[in-house]
Amino acid sequence: MNLLELKSRIKHVAIYLRKSRNKEGEETEETLAKHRERLIEIVNKNNWSYEIFQEVESSMDENRPQYQRLKSKLSEGFFDGVLSVNLARVTRDDAETPRFMNLLRQEDILFITDSERIYDLEVQEDWQALKFTGFVNNWEYENIKAQLRKGKKDSAKMGRWSNGVPNYGLSYNRLDKTLEIDEEKAEAVRMAFEMVINNIGVDNIAIALNKLGYKTNRNCYFSGHAIYRIIRSEIYKGWIVSNRLKGRNLYDGKLRPKEQWIIRKNAAPQIVDEKTWLMANEALDRRKLLSPRGKQQKHALSNLIKCGLCGRTHTVSRKRDRNDALAVQACRKKDPLGNKCNNSGIKYDIMMEIIVEHIQEKRKEILVQLQQVNEEEQTDNLKSLKIKKLREQIKKNKKAQEILQLQLEEELISFKEFKDRRNQRIFELDDLEKELAQLSDTTKEDEIKSKKSFLDKLDNFLENWYLIEGADLNQELMSFLNKIIWVAPRNSKEPPKLVFDWRE
Structure with missing residues (x-):
């Protein structure tokens, strides 16, 4: 042609x-x-x-x-x-x-x-x-x-900076190909090291810096993890460490053996001296070893109850002033400026009663679904309806992404708005397509087998939950539950709410 x-x-x-x-x-x-x-x-x-x-x-x-x-x-x-x-x-x-x-x-x-x-x-x-x-x-x-x-x-061996954007508190001089101290940001770094040495936790240090108006290189609030990375980085005592990772970053890279690292001492300007750096890192190590009593003992609801307001995991501990009775603690998460989350706690026994009731209801629901699966015509119609709805949702999602692109090109939305909304749509689309693929591939026999297996786990729990406790009971719950979302804002007129995320 x-x-x-x-x-x-x-x-x-x-x-x-x-x-x-x-x-x-x-x-x-x-x-x-x-x-x-x-x-x-x-x-x-x-x-x-x-x-x-x-x-x-x-x-x-x-x-x-x-x-x-x-x-x-x-x-x-x-x-x-x-x-x-x-x-x-x-x-x-x-x-x-x-x-x-x-x-x-x-x-x-x-x-x-x-x-x-x-x-x-x-x-x-x-x-x-x-x-x-x-x-x-x-x-x-x-x-x-x-x-x-x-x-x-080669640059690393010569003591030159070759690790991309410099760490917080430093800037790169392109003419001299050297690192320089950004004094305003470096002051925040020195404060962080001093507070760690004074046994202040990294989360509280982040809050203190945020309240003083400091922001990260990306103009975001500091987090405890960001402070932790600052304290652990050798660059602040003047060392440049390269060839540490095999890959682009910590998330998709792999740490190389230490003997392959390229370390050049006195290759960068010091923001803190080596003694201060060592003292701060030793303080971090000590805090890591000191585990709270509540974390040492695993309870039935450990890592299961998630705050419906901020997403943090509610801790389970004993109330010393109430004869060591167990309780799901109120959420203690603080925002970047130190404001506490407003989600309240609940007595452990009451929470367990509610959970057991929901599991009993879920068991009834599964039994009804099994009966429906056995009625082939009804099942096929239900499955076809679900597939149709999923395809409609996928089509709408893709259309929404096209509209977002047009809005960006016509300058109707900012790039940040476009990026945030597009990423949300992409995640939603991925979940919908996975659900569609799974539903399309699932046979009637697979569905019956899956529901019976799930029902067996519920039955086993309901028959034995009052006979076991601690880590064993936690393991039983987590065999069929991903998480339980607890929503109970203080001083709210709405009743508390539980949302169950099942491992079906």
């Missing part, structure tokens, strides 16, 4: 853009704007309608919401072609490249580059040509990553 025939097949295209490193030294935003202008020029010249998918933040292949949205719409047959600068701008991951190419071939979608080269992946020559391009892109990408890793190691 010649070029004119291929172009005649195209009516609606997806334009995909994303940030990438720039060899010529241009700003990424400027390069992205040029690419966008060039691709829109191509579609206008050919009278194609189009939709733009642009990653607003640079990211790894597995974490690109616009790319995921593009693939979803490709699968639904929205487009005749995908237009991008080249295949590397869409994906250059070894595993993802063939998956993306297979998707194009399966849906009979053309791939178009900024040189107006059109690949028809049904044609073997085009498939091999694009596959070879993908191989070259992957090789180049891995080569660049290897050079960057080597450069970071």
Whole structure:
């Protein structure tokens, strides 16, 4: 098929853009704007309608919401072609490249580059040509990553900063390639070290700094975890530690053996001296060893009761002034400025009575469901109705994401609002699609087996709960319960409420 025939097949295209490193030294935003202008020029010249998918933040292949949205719409047959600068701008991951190419071939979608080269992946020559391009892109990408890793190691050995954004209280001088102290923020760091040495907990230190008006590098309130990381970081005593992680960060990386770390002492300006750093870290270690009495003993409701106002776990402890009677304590969580949560507690015995009653009701509900499952026609209708409703919800969610994108492009909402609302929609969509997949794959026999197994757990608990206690009873409850949400604001006219999250 010649070029004119291929172009005649195209009516609606997806334009995909994303940030990438720039060899010529241009700003990424400027390069992205040029690419966008060039691709829109191509579609206008050919009278194609189009939709733009642009990653607003640079990211790894597995974490690109616009790319995921593009693939979803490709699968639904929205487009005749995908237009991008080249295949590397869409994906250059070894595993993802063939998956993306297979998707194009399966849906009979053309791939178009900024040189107006059109690949028809049904044609073997085009498939091999694009596959070879993908191989070259992957090789180049891995080569660049290897050079960057080597450069970071060399910089670390020379005592230069190569760990990205500097820690709180420090700034990077690009001309001298050195770290400098930000005195205003460094004062907060020194205060944190001093308070830890004075045996003040990290949560209370965070509250103290927040009340004084200090904010993190991301302009957020401090948390106890942020203070903990500050105290543990060697950078504040002048050490630069590199090659500690294999991966991008603590969440998706892996800690290397200590002998592989690159440590340079006296490579950064000291915010605290080494003696202060050691004293603060020893104080943290001591606090870690001192475990409250309530945490040493596991009760039936340990880690099960969650605050419905702030999400924190309610502790279970004994009231010394009430003959050591057990109680679910009022929520003690404080917000970043030290204001306490308003959720009240409840007597342990009363809470257990309510829980047992709910479990008995749940047992009755499961028995009714089992009876319905055995009535095949009714079950199939119910399942079909659930699938239909889930599909409608998925469709609405995707439509809402499209509207959000349009609102952003028309500047009707800020980028922060867009990002927060889009992330919420993405999480909701993921849950809906998982539920749909599970429901679609579940046979009648699977459903009966699952419900009988769940019923056995409830029966076992109801028959034996008063005979066992402590950790054993907690284990029994957690075999069929994820959590119990407790909502009982002080001075509220509404009655307390319990919401059960079952492990069905």
